[in-house]
Amino acid sequence: MIISSISMKNFQCYSGEHESNTLHFSEGLNLIIGDNGGGKSKLYDAFYWVIHNQVFQSDQRQMINTRIYKDNLISDKAKVNCQVGETISAEVTLIVTSTGDKKYKLERIFKAKKLADREWESDTDSTILISEFLQTKWNLLPSAKYSHIINRVIPGHIKPYMWFQGEQVDSLMDLADSSALSQVVNLLSDISDYDDLISIAKNGASKADKDLKKHKSTISSDEVKSKYLNTQLEKCDGNIETFTSQIDACDQQIETAKLKIEELISKVDDAEAKAKYKAEKKVLEDEYKSLEKQLLEANNNSSNGLFRKHWVLKNISPFFKKFDDKYKDYTIKHNEKINAGKANEIKLPLNMPRPVHVEQMIEDESCYVCGRSAPKGSEAHEHIISLIKRKPAKNIFENDFSNEFENLYNNNLRYGVAIDGIDESIKSNFNNIIAIKNKLTKKSNDIKEIDSQFDILIEEDKSEDILGSYKTHTKTKEKFETNKTNISDKLKFALKEKEETQSKINNLVKGKVDKVKEAADFIFSNLEQLAKSTKQHVFESIISELEGFSNDIFKDMTAKNTSIKGQIKFKKLGYGVYIPEIVDSDGYIINSPNDSNIILVKLALIMAILTARAKWSDNYTLISDAPTSKMAENYTFGFYKTLSNKFKQSIVTTYDFLEDDRKAVLKNFNIGNVYQIEPSSPAGDSDNRSDLSVNIREVLL
Amino acid sequence: MISLQEKFGNLKPGYMPKYKDFIDQVAQFGGGAEGDKYTQAKSFSNTYELYIYAFFIGLYNDKRIDLTDEDKLTSFWEMKNWKPEPLTNSLLTCAIAVSDFDMNAIEEKDNDFISKQIKLVKNEIEAFANGGLELIKSAIDQDPELLEDDMYFIKLLST
Amino acid sequence: MAKDRNEMLKYFLKNKEFIVFLENEKICPTSISFSEPSNNLLVEAMKKMILSYCLDDSNLQTQKKINALILSEVRNS
Numbered sequence: 050m051i052i053s054s055i056s057m058k059n060f061q062c063y064s065g066e067h068e069s070n071t072l073h074f075s076e077g078l079n080l081i082i083g084d085n086g087g088g089k090s091k092l093y094d095a096f097y098w099v100i101h102n103q104v105f106q107s108d109q110r111q112m113i114n115t116r117i118y119k120d121n122l123i124s125d126k127a128k129v130n131c132q133v134g135e136t137i138s139a140e141v142t143l144i145v146t147s148t149g150d151k152k153y154k155l156e157r158i159f160k161a162k163k164l165a166d167r168e169w170e171s172d173t174d175s176t177i178l179i180s181e182f183l184q185t186k187w188n189l190l191p192s193a194k195y196s197h198i199i200n201r202v203i204p205g206h207i208k209p210y211m212w213f214q215g216e217q218v219d220s221l222m223d224l225a226d227s228s229a230l231s232q233v234v235n236l237l238s239d240i241s242d243y244d245d246l247i248s249i250a251k252n253g254a255s256k257a258d259k260d261l262k263k264h265k266s267t268i269s270s271d272e273v274k275s276k277y278l279n280t281q282l283e284k285c286d287g288n289i290e291t292f293t294s295q296i297d298a299c300d301q302q303i304e305t306a307k308l309k310i311e312e313l314i315s316k317v318d319d320a321e322a323k324a325k326y327k328a329e330k331k332v333l334e335d336e337y338k339s340l341e342k343q344l345l346e347a348n349n350n351s352s353n354g355l356f357r358k359h360w361v362l363k364n365i366s367p368f369f370k371k372f373d374d375k376y377k378d379y380t381i382k383h384n385e386k387i388n389a390g391k392a393n394e395i396k397l398p399l400n401m402p403r404p405v406h407v408e409q410m411i412e413d414e415s416c417y418v419c420g421r422s423a424p425k426g427s428e429a430h431e432h433i434i435s436l437i438k439r440k441p442a443k444n445i446f447e448n449d450f451s452n453e454f455e456n457l458y459n460n461n462l463r464y465g466v467a468i469d470g471i472d473e474s475i476k477s478n479f480n481n482i483i484a485i486k487n488k489l490t491k492k493s494n495d496i497k498e499i500d501s502q503f504d505i506l507i508e509e510d511k512s513e514d515i516l517g518s519y520k521t522h523t524k525t526k527e528k529f530e531t532n533k534t535n536i537s538d539k540l541k542f543a544l545k546e547k548e549e550t551q552s553k554i555n556n557l558v559k560g561k562v563d564k565v566k567e568a569a570d571f572i573f574s575n576l577e578q579l580a581k582s583t584k585q586h587v588f589e590s591i592i593s594e595l596e597g598f599s600n601d602i603f604k605d606m607t608a609k610n611t612s613i614k615g616q617i618k619f620k621k622l623g624y625g626v627y628i629p630e631i632v633d634s635d636g637y638i639i640n641s642p643n644d645s646n647i648i649l650v651k652l653a654l655i656m657a658i659l660t661a662r663a664k665w666s667d668n669y670t671l672i673s674d675a676p677t678s679k680m681a682e683n684y685t686f687g688f689y690k691t692l693s694n695k696f697k698q699s700i701v702t703t704y705d706f707l708e709d710d711r712k713a714v715l716k717n718f719n720i721g722n723v724y725q726i727e728p729s730s731p732a733g734d735s736d737n738r739s740d741l742s743v744n745i746r747e748v749l750l
Numbered sequence: 751m752i753s754l755q756e757k758f759g760n761l762k763p764g765y766m767p768k769y770k771d772f773i774d775q776v777a778q779f780g781g782g783a784e785g786d787k788y789t790q791a792k793s794f795s796n797t798y799e800l801y802i803y804a805f806f807i808g809l810y811n812d813k814r815i816d817l818t819d820e821d822k823l824t825s826f827w828e829m830k831n832w833k834p835e836p837l838t839n840s841l842l843t844c845a846i847a848v849s850d851f852d853m854n855a856i857e858e859k860d861n862d863f864i865s866k867q868i869k870l871v872k873n874e875i876e877a878f879a880n881g882g883l884e885l886i887k888s889a890i891d892q893d894p895e896l897l898e899d900d901m902y903f904i905k906l907l908s909t
Numbered sequence: 910m911a912k913d914r915n916e917m918l919k920y921f922l923k924n925k926e927f928i929v930f931l932e933n934e935k936i937c938p939t940s941i942s943f944s945e946p947s948n949n950l951l952v953e954a955m956k957k958m959i960l961s962y963c964l965d966d967s968n969l970q971t972q973k974k975i976n977a978l979i980l981s982e983v984r985n986s
Contacts, residue, residue, distance in 0.1 A: 239912070249971050252972065361802065361803055361907065371847035447858050448751075479904075582925075590923075
């Protein structure tokens with residue numbers, strides 16, 4: 050729906066009839082230009098009042114209801130002109146047009162009867178009437194349909210982002226509120242569906258788990274013990290859940306404290322010097338981490354070295370020698386037995402030398418072992434021939450383990466050479482570890498040095514409150530880091546306990562486990578995990594989409610201003626918790642003293658939300674009262690241009706473009722209707738509210 | 751055909767129950783991710799690693815504990831599963847070397863005799879391994895901070 | 910907002926954890942759809958969960974349907 054017009058009758062400073070207080074709007078950027086005190090905010094109030102029955106009370110800086118504001122709603126001028134006994138009313142009429150060209154009229158009326166001078170008997174509340182234009186006339190709709198129509202003008206959940214005052218922007222997007230983005234994601238998407246799936250799977254998993262446990266108890270060799278262990282297991286699960294969420298909470302606290310610290314650092318003096326220290330520290334910390342990793346690796350290597358580099362054999366030589374002697378002894382006796390009773394006592398084992406070599410010796414008539422010649426027919430030649438004719442002795446041994454002993458002997462032989470190098474290998478490993486440790490100590494000292502220099506800078510800082518906050522947040526951070534370490538230890542213990550208990554339960558099980566129950570447990574617990582991780586994936590993709598949109602809009606808005614640097618980054622604080630930050634190209638948080646930069650970022654974020662997937666910008670009207678009020682003048686162009694390009698309809702009140710020569714720029718925009726409004730006091734006393742009305746003049750570009 | 755390798759492989763040497771806590775303290779039970787070993791302050795990836803190590807420490811320091819059936823040793827994994835295999839074989843050769851295991855005699859005798867001979871080797875393995883465990887444990891009991899030294903077990907080889 | 914089963918399935922199939930599972934099971938993520946039955950029980954159970962949820966079944970009905978699927982698959986295997 051787009052808003053076609055608004056008209057006021059005796060509503061606050063808009064005294065007089067509807068006809069004299071009507072503004073028409075079309076698609077594009079509609080502007081109502083007026084100076085301070087010119088009726089801009091009261092116009093915003095008029096929009097707000099029709100829909101929400103509330104107006105902004107500037108003293109209390111909050112929206113208050115008609116029931117409380119009462120006859121203050123009515124124009125002072127109208128009240129003065131009203132005779133005692135007469136009834137007057139404040140009215141606002143909004144005409145909206147749907148995409149199907151249906152027209153609706155929303156009228157809110159508040160009546161009061163003048164009893165005496167300054168004495169009024171007013172209605173307890175206002176009344177709203179909604180009519181539809183059919184054929185030639187307005188037809189009042191049944192009140193049951195009202196909320197539906199109002200929702201089509203501006204749904205409640207979008208209202209904060211779509212209808213806002215310039216001064217609200219800051220609080221609308223609290224960059225320190227970690228839940229702000231989650232709320233947006235919930236609004237923007239059907240992510241809650243995944244919560245439903247998680248809940249279905251979780252219930253299923255819990256039931257399947259109980260079933261399986263019960264079943265295992267019934268087929269346990271000790272049912273009582275199984276039951277007891279199951280109770281223990283439940284306790285473990287409870288602890289694990291508690292510890293996990295506590296760790297998550299610590300993470301969030303740590304990250305939040307870090308953000309605050311960063312923010313404070315950028316606020317204090319010598320921000321540049323501090324940024325330099327920070328950068329140096331980061332490099333040192335990265336180097337430190339990498340050294341720690343190297344040390345871990347070296348340590349793992351050295352404990353593996355005991356076995357993989359067989360350092361454990363360091364002093365083995367005398368024992369190898371002892372085995373060698375025993376083996377030698379064995380071989381002699383073994384061969385003696387083989388050769389026993391033979392004519393020629395041959396001490397060499399069977400097939401030694403190898404038959405192929407023996408054959409060559411026979412052919413060459415020469416002994417390869419002693420090098421003497423062995424001519425055919427000689428005793429030596431006969432001896433060589435006898436070698437090849439040897440047959441294995443039968444049944445000499447009950448068992449012949451010679452091959453196995455030989456393998457053991459060879460095994461040691463292979464080690465023999467390597468053993469000599471063990472001392473050197475251990476030494477070089479030690480040296481390596483010592484070198485890494487020295488480097489680590491040095492790095493750690495360097496980091497401490499940087500910290501102390503940094504602390505000096507902070508101490509010297511003139512801004513004492515900042516110093517105080519800095520210390521507080523640093524302490525908070527440290528406290529939660531310690532907490533996290535403690536809880537992580539507890540978690541580790543609980544996980545181990547769970548594993549042990551589970552295995553104890555499984556060990557008690559005898560007989561067959563029901564496959565259906567086992568499968569149900571597996572399937573549901575996996576479904577739960579899957580639903581959770583998918584939700585996380587959906588969340589992250591929306592977040593990254595939103596981040597992209599925000600930066601696109603931010604870029605558009607700052608296109609004409611090269612002095613603006615930085616981009617919007619959504620920092621993850623924990624599971625599903627993100628916080629928007631403005632960072633420079635190196636990823637450092639910028640907390641510029643230049644407020645308008647922040648406002649611009651926040652507006653970019655709001656516009657990104659509105660233009661993102663749900664495309665609210667296509668379906669609803671953005672209404673804002675002085676959105677650029679906190680923005681430096683040279684940024685406004687980008688803002689209006691983006692607004693006019695991205696939103697089907699926007700209605701903005703502003704004091705920008707007051708001077709006629711500045712209006713020329715509006716031709717660059719997709720512009721709707723432009724009005725200039727100014728207060729009018731015919732008697733000439735601008736402070737006299739009982740003489741106040743507003744002049745509305747359409748500006749033709 | 752009798753295989754000595756098989757017979758040795760099936761041996762399950764044990765340790766005295768009083769070392770159980772100490773073993774839990776320094777060795778990962780049933781293995782585990784290598785990366786966790788250091789952070790969990792476990793020096794050995796497996797019980798058998800510690801056992802092999804303890805055997806050699808006992809052997810080098812000639813510290814043996816003669817065990818009887820009453821010691822009711824806790825056994826863990828058959829030797830055929832110990833790794834690396836060549837190192838296990840070296841351990842075996844040392845145990846054979848220092849025992850009364852008669853390499854020649856078993857080639858002539860029956861299965862029963864072989865089993866008894868194998869038992870002799872097992873006894874040596876257990877005697878030195880438990881001796882080694884006693885040495886290491888008592889040193890650490892006296893000075894628990896020793897374990898904080900990543901190099902302790904390597905240094906111990908040199909003392 | 911109407912629940913779109915294909916849209917939901919699409920997001921499950923983009924979930925890294927699930928992709929790793931499918932890789933281990935040697936199932937190609939693109940082969941998974943509501944029209945093509947798969948041989949994997951977890952995949953079928955997930956489809957059943959989405960389908961039943963999008964049909965606005967109650968939580969208990971959805972659980973029951975998944976349990977029925979598990980029962981018939983395990984008995985038939």
